[in-house]
Amino acid sequence: MTPTHMAREVAECPAAAARFLADTGPAVAAAARALRQMDPGLIVTVARGSSDHAATFLKYAVELLAGIPVASVGPSVASIYGRPLRLSGAACIGISQSGQSPDIVEMMRTAKSGGALTVAITNQDNSPMAGAADHCLALRAGEERSVAATKTFIISALAGLALLADWKQDRALQAAVAAAPEAFAAALSLDWSPLSARLSRAGSAFVLGRGPAFAIASEAALKFKETCGLHAEAYSAAEVLHGPAALVQAQFPVLALGVEDAALPQVIATAERLAAQGADVFLTGGEAKGAVTLPSVSGLHPLLAPLVLAVSFYSFVEALARRRGFDPDTPPHLRKVTETV
């Protein structure tokens, strides 16, 4: 059987990461230098879909490593309501695979005219978004044929980490970024068959994470919807206890994305609590009473670990989609480039 585009593109993550790191160093360095010079008091991000999950990942990374608050701005503030934001002293990072959605481009222009330093992270360095920005980090991930983004999510988030590491001159994170291709390769094709069996017919599920891994939970939930017709929803492992846990009845499937960082004990505690409610809980990164542990790559930098986990998830979900009878390359009702206003 010919592999799907999605399967091929997930498998390309290690090579795409290596190519990005080899080709885009000077552009990353230039943007990092500009960030050091301006010393922004605020970062704003502009993105949609999977790219917005990469932006959420970057939010946690910047807040944890640089101690600077990050605001996600709804593109509608500029594109629909026509409201300029006061952004002097801020940097604006836009993330979009295509760089084409009019609302994203409009918000980048608004940010620049509001005084922000603007950085575009995109696979299309000749796109309108790239043209509207002061700096562009081109992903060079190659064409992505599957409608559901995978390698461009991974390389977008890696680009953000590379920028952060260079900006803050953080040697541990720089080393982690340099080792990303190898870690992504180790993450491919881990055996998550117990989860696959449980989800082969499920209609609903929760995906949990905390801190940077919450962004990966959001991305995983979207991929379940796009490629598997499964209504998965992402929650922080704390937030889920403030209401949504009401939905968790016996046998409700829960995927808890733990990584080896400071939040892991709290993720495990939530996993145990939901398992005690009768949920079918699957956990990465640790062990929880009543939960099934799924394998993951260990011993990673805590900001790289969530991205490595995303590669494992992509590999898993592509196979799950086929098992559920879907073609993961062509989700119903979607096209590759979504243009919203």
Next chain:
Amino acid sequence: MTPTHMAREVAECPAAAARFLADTGPAVAAAARALRQMDPGLIVTVARGSSDHAATFLKYAVELLAGIPVASVGPSVASIYGRPLRLSGAACIGISQSGQSPDIVEMMRTAKSGGALTVAITNQDNSPMAGAADHCLALRAGEERSVAATKTFIISALAGLALLADWKQDRALQAAVAAAPEAFAAALSLDWSPLSARLSRAGSAFVLGRGPAFAIASEAALKFKETCGLHAEAYSAAEVLHGPAALVQAQFPVLALGVEDAALPQVIATAERLAAQGADVFLTGGEAKGAVTLPSVSGLHPLLAPLVLAVSFYSFVEALARRRGFDPDTPPHLRKVTETV
């Protein structure tokens, strides 16, 4: 039959709003004066659950009216990762009914020590969160016995609007806030029976909004989960087209919360697109081809309209919960005060 606590508390919204406006004017004025004096370049919000939806509502209101970016900070950044954020020149608004969750209190303290002006919006003005803040806007909404928050969500969001109106000395918004009790009264018990019939047995649904109404969509989706055991998920009416629309098959229920503002045409366009995919679409605030229009209060200020719509939704969902065989006062697995770290 005795009405549920939830039914009584939703019905109390008009009186609670009037009491808040009568009692809390001086506290609102003092906090607004402090905001005018400092002229913050950034607002950060700290909240969880329904209160976080009130914070999202306030984010759109502040960005649209004041043009200042608003960042939601994950409480985990302080409570789990122990990372101080640089917040000089920022104001931090914490929202919590109980004011007791340790992670929220910790983030308020971190914000204050990071240089932020801090404002607590809470129903418990003797709570740890209130004690940690420079200013406290007490809701005075009376005890909320239903686990699912309703009147405290409405009054928290109204408190935010009142603060914004006074801070920016915006007469139109001040007038809208003063008229809120009357508008809330008009919103009670509208006839949404076509939606009730459609959702009497549904397992999954989407709730859509855009701009400030997106916050109400988020709150509505949470209430569906908490009180009806219905897996409803909220999306912006633009975001839903960037992937989640793949889940929308024939007869998938969609509630599109339109209000009379600049985003309404885009909300209608999305409603029509999903109806054309075969979804069962219900819309407020306008008419869309293939969708059922639900009644709502019209002629309101665009920033008050979403809150008024929330009152109508609460009234509806309380009855739907009973129709689905749930006691809306006591959702499974939840307690009134959720303490997360």
